[in-house]
Amino acid sequence: MNILRAGIIGLGVGEAHIPGFxxxxxxxxxxxxxxxxxxxxxxxxRHPGCRLFTDPAAMxxxxxxxxxxxxxxxxxxxxxxxxxxxxxxxxxxxxPLCRTEDELAEIRRVMAEAPNLRLSSNLILRRSPRFxxxxxxxxxxxxxDVYYLEGDYNYGRVHKLTDGWRGRMDxxxxxxxxxxxxxxxxxxxxxERPEEVTAYGGGLATRGTRFSGMDxxxxxxxxxxxxxxxxxxxxxxxxxxxxGLTVHGTKASFQHxxxxxxxxxxxxxxxxxxxxxxxxxGMKKGDLIPSFIGAILGTGKSEVPERDVFDGMVVALAIDxxxxxxxxxxxxxxxxxxx
Numbered sequence: 001m002n003i004l005r006a007g008i009i010g011l012g013v014g015e016a017h018i019p020g021f022x023x024x025x026x027x028x029x030x031x032x033x034x035x036x037x038x039x040x041x042x043x044x045x046r047h048p049g050c051r052l053f054t055d056p057a058a059m060x061x062x063x064x065x066x067x068x069x070x071x072x073x074x075x076x077x078x079x080x081x082x083x084x085x086x087x088x089x090x091x092x093x094x095x096p097l098c099r100t101e102d103e104l105a106e107i108r109r110v111m112a113e114a115p116n117l118r119l120s121s122n123l124i125l126r127r128s129p130r131f132x133x134x135x136x137x138x139x140x141x142x143x144x145d146v147y148y149l150e151g152d153y154n155y156g157r158v159h160k161l162t163d164g165w166r167g168r169m170d171x172x173x174x175x176x177x178x179x180x181x182x183x184x185x186x187x188x189x190x191x192e193r194p195e196e197v198t199a200y201g202g203g204l205a206t207r208g209t210r211f212s213g214m215d216x217x218x219x220x221x222x223x224x225x226x227x228x229x230x231x232x233x234x235x236x237x238x239x240x241x242x243x244g245l246t247v248h249g250t251k252a253s254f255q256h257x258x259x260x261x262x263x264x265x266x267x268x269x270x271x272x273x274x275x276x277x278x279x280x281x282g283m284k285k286g287d288l289i290p291s292f293i294g295a296i297l298g299t300g301k302s303e304v305p306e307r308d309v310f311d312g313m314v315v316a317l318a319i320d321x322x323x324x325x326x327x328x329x330x331x332x333x334x335x336x337x338x339x
Contacts, residue, residue, distance in 0.1 A: 006067040007031035009056045011043040014071030020286020024293035033059040060084050078103040085110045090118045096176035120292045120302050121309045123184040127283035143249030148228050151182035152244035155235040167211040175217050175319045179233030184312040194221035199322040205236030219319040
């Protein structure tokens with residue numbers, strides 16, 4: 001069997017992809033790329049034997065690369081993804097896949113023209129043992145009928161907006177850059193697509209800084225089944241980075257916070273919740289890569305298939321659109337535009 005050859009663009013987060021490829025079987029990391037020569041040299045010293053690039057376009061065009069792993073800045077994702085797909089290469093990308101509905105439509109179009117290519121995104125919360133166990137409980141009916149969820153992406157790193165590359169990027173979205181993780185987690189847990197989103201955003205916490213966008217967004221998702229879900233993206237909170245999640249069902253309620261996780265099985269004030277000790281976060285940045293490679297090789301299925309990547313983007317883009325237009329947005333999946 002021929003070994004797939006992988007190249008990685010962006011060696012901050014991208015360096016953490018290397019162990020995922022190494023654990024996959026049937027693939028080898030043969031090229032590294034970063035626009036910073038210093039960063040490239042530092043990572044190359046830790047991972048010798050790779051060909052080195054400072055130009056992402058040159059690496060993508062290289063015929064000796066079969067798989068491109070993209071961990072560049074958010075505004076570089078779409079052109080790099082499209083270039084890789086058009087060059088006949090499989091793509092594993094950090095979120096977000098894109099920043100506009102037009103970009104998403106173009107990625108869909110190019111993918112449709114190359115059905116043999118695989119695409120996935122590093123929506124890594126699916127790999128957390130705590131959330132894997134929650135999904136098992138939901139499938140087993142332990143919580144009863146789920147009727148309401150709250151997902152909070154609490155970044156706690158406001159300096160990344162005010163002092164980092166995000167603040168220099170025109171139109172940086174905290175929903176796309178962070179909250180997308182909670183959107184994907186909720187879609188994956190429920191296995192149901194919402195039909196409408198209403199959202200609000202604010203920038204009080206970063207007022208007067210270089211960052212002129214929204215540092216916080218809050219969205220309400222409505223489902224045809226009657227379920228409701230709230231998703232918040234909070235980059236300015238004064239607390240460490242974590243992913244808050246509450247799931248209410250007719251038989252029990254699950255609550256995960258920075259302090260741990262609990263399962264409530266009674267409404268009685270004197271009752272004690274069950275403490276849950278499943279590991280959180282308990283996963284590494286490259287943990288989704290082996291299943292992605294398995295999908296390419298035909299030996300397994302990707303844990304985050306193309307449909308799931310696109311569905312999360314549809315919801316995230318609709319949240320930002322609802323904020324811009326000040327109205328609810330009706331959601332359409334599988335290529336139709338939101339309304």
